[in-house]
Amino acid sequence: MKTPLTLDLEKTLYAYWEAQGATAVEEVTMPNDLGIVDTLVRQNDGDSHLWRCFELKVTKADFHSHAKLSFVGQYNYFVFPASLYPQLKAEIPANIGVFTYRAFAPDALAASLVPVPAPGALTIAKPARRQALQVPEAALNDRFIASLDREVRKAKRVAQGLAPFSDDALLKELRRRSDHYDVYDPQSNLYDQFADQLQNDTIAALQAEVDALAAELAHYKLEAHS
Structure with a gap:
């Protein structure tokens, strides 16, 4: 389960790259046991693309977990709450960049006269160094599109609500909850x-x-x- 803070980082990262004209998608599974990229961003670069990978970490324990870091893009970053970065700064590899997140004040959000697309703002605290892609671009594209398709299907299921479910399925779920x-x-x-x-x-x-x-x-x- 994602924490509310993780979801806020995710929403803000989406909004940030949407403003840059890039496309982002979450939880993209890599081939050859290279793990799952938390957020993968594809950005146009003339006739080609730049690929950026992001790992979102909200606690020191999360950062020190044994989960695989899927830094397979040309540019790779951690995304931390601003207060966490100073505690981990010395442990960040030289080639990995860092974005830091600060939440907007609730009263400022409430006072805004226009819709605010994200709950906070991101700052590039440490730039990433470019590296060669660790996965063939054709494979990245395939997995990127598959993940986008997954998100579209999820959104359509939400939009359809209970309409696709049979009466028997709904009654079965109602009986299950009656326990x-x-x-x-x-x-x-x-x-x-x-x-x-x-x-x-x-x-x-x-x-x-x-x-x-x-x-x-x-x-x-x-x-x-x-």
Whole structure:
């Protein structure tokens, strides 16, 4: 699971490269057991592309984990919260760059008169040195496109909501959730929320029908007395 801070770094990195006219995608699996790039950015460079790899780290423990660092691009970077970078500065390899993240103040975001595309800002604290691609560009392109396709499919599933699911699948999920039914807190139970909403909708529909019949009856009574 990604922490809220990791998600904020991710959103800000997306916005940063979108402003640069580049395309970013997260969690791109590399061939030949080279790991997974947290965020891979493809940037136009004349008739070719520049590839940048980013590893997002929000704690010292995260930085010191045994997870593979997939620095396979021409430019490779860590992304840290600004407060974390001084603690790790001496451990950054010479060829790896660093972006630091600072969150915008909540009151400043609330006061903004225009939509803010990211929750904070990035600063290049250490530039990266260029290296040769560690993966053939054709393979990078294939995996980049596959990851973009994955994100599009995820977005489409969200947009479709529950429409693709059968009644049986929905009932099965409702029964599964009933295993944790809380009799002392009905509002926390999905079934009770659904039943309440259904009852409210039914009452509203019946009331509309009663109102229509009452109006029709009143009309006939007026005609009968005229």
